Amino acid sequence: MKALHFGAGNIGRGFIGKLLSDAGFHVTFADVNQQIIDELAHRHQYSVNVVGEEASTEIVYHVDAINSTSPYICHHIATVDLITTAVGPQVLNKIAPIVAQGILKRYQHDNQAPLNIIACENMVRGTTQFKQAIFALLPKTLHQWVETHIGFVDSAVDRIVPPTLSPSGDILAVTVETFSEWIVDKKQFIGTIPNIAGMEPVDNLMAFVERKLFTLNTGHAITAYLGFYYNFATIRDAILNDQIRFIVRGAMEESGQVLIHRYNFDDQKHMAYIEKILSRFENPYLHDDTARVGRQPIRKLGASDRLIKPLLGTFEYQINNCNLLIGIAAALNYRNNDDEQAVQLAKQIVNHGVIPTFCQISGIDSHNPVVQPIEELYTAMQNHQFLLKDVG
Structure with missing residues (x-):
């Protein structure tokens, strides 16, 4: 063969x-x-x-x-x-x-x-x-x-x-x-x-595709963006921070509720899967840079990708999404001059504003009620007023 x-x-x-x-x-x-x-x-x-x-x-x-x-x-x-x-x-x-x-x-x-x-x-x-x-x-x-x-x-x-x-x-x-x-x-x-x-x-590939996308990829990205924002060099360093871990777990639990509603996943088994993912992030034998995991933020803010697709699911099933919104705001704040998409994203925000940029990339309507909280979180991060000690 x-x-x-x-x-x-x-x-x-x-x-x-x-x-x-x-x-x-x-x-x-x-x-x-x-x-x-x-x-x-x-x-x-x-x-x-x-x-x-x-x-x-x-x-x-x-x-x-x-x-x-x-x-x-x-x-x-x-x-x-x-x-x-x-x-x-x-x-x-x-x-x-x-x-x-x-x-x-x-x-x-x-x-x-x-x-x-x-x-x-x-x-x-x-x-x-x-x-x-x-x-x-x-x-x-x-x-x-x-x-x-x-x-x-x-x-x-x-x-x-x-x-x-x-x-x-x-x-x-x-x-x-x-x-x-x-x-x-x-x-x-x-x-x-x-x-x-x-x-x-x-037989049911999409259940596994979305389980991985909404859990591993969602959690990995949010760990990277928050970690990079707070100057943690690696995914392990970031996830060992109690406040970042609280937000990441919360985001994966929000996206997990979407999966549980959509595919009838067992609640306890899925929560155990989330804990398994968190333990993988803190693997001491892997040196995984937050800059590497956070690269290409425009793609990762797309409608079918790891941040927006689970957010859309929270609309569908009327599920809380406050931790996902923090992750999305952190992605919009990703400032890495070595990443072409990060540079492009920053320029779009400067030229057009954060909300028009976010809505254009994500496909979410500007009148959606999540838009204002995202703008407020983004602005707080820009002004260094978003403090991890206030979370959790």
Whole structure:
């Protein structure tokens, strides 16, 4: 079995690529980082440091690599059994033309074997969006053949993989937490679902997508924005602050009530899941910067992302949302000159005002009753009048 994985970064190597290799796939990584590509192609293996109470170092074997701009990548797409991605939501559209060309070559070679494509990104129905971008580049006469032979499988992925330098200086070594979760929509596969330990096919994917988005991603983002605002360098440092932890837990409980109403989750089990997430944030073996987790605030303030989508759910079910509003105000206050979107967000607020900017990005109407509290919280933070000691 052969797999092509787009994205040879830490998540690609430390999570998806490792699971595929462990399952017996020969994994070819596609990336634009030529140094990483050359090392993978030369060594055909790398190490993964799993950190936690039971630490271990595992070697990933049977890997290869190719530059994702190489014309030979179409040959891989035409012959592999599985394609996965871990490139980031904004890069999916950039690799869609490459995948479309490879699918066309697959058709021209009359390869009738099933191919499944899984975008393993922090986004809702990422593979479906990837499919739409690919179909827009394919001749319409080919669409039915693709629908018959290629599965586009949505997924939810969860593993914290911070950018950590190896003590030995090995550029391929990657550090990951013990916990991992890869949920896939079993109904979207073409042919036999591959047997991959650590990949769980389910019927109700959206429940798991939103559970992860509303809990891990929501809590992670709010920890990052509050932590960065109060000059905490890492997620662990931030979440160990009692007041930040109080707000983060409160926000996850608010979003959790949305999930409980929407999917009939067990209340106690979901609260235990929240506590598990909080314990992962304070993992002493992971050095995860608040600046890294908070990056791209405009995307994270979008209507379908980790802050606004659970907020919209609180409107739907008439649930308290005061902690989510604090997190959103902290995101609007994210001032990081090393982050392009943070710089853009700050300029928009200066030029147009915080409320027009927030409403334009989030899609929330300016007359919505949450708008005024968000503005008040934002202004208090701007004036350094929002004090954590007053919370909780």
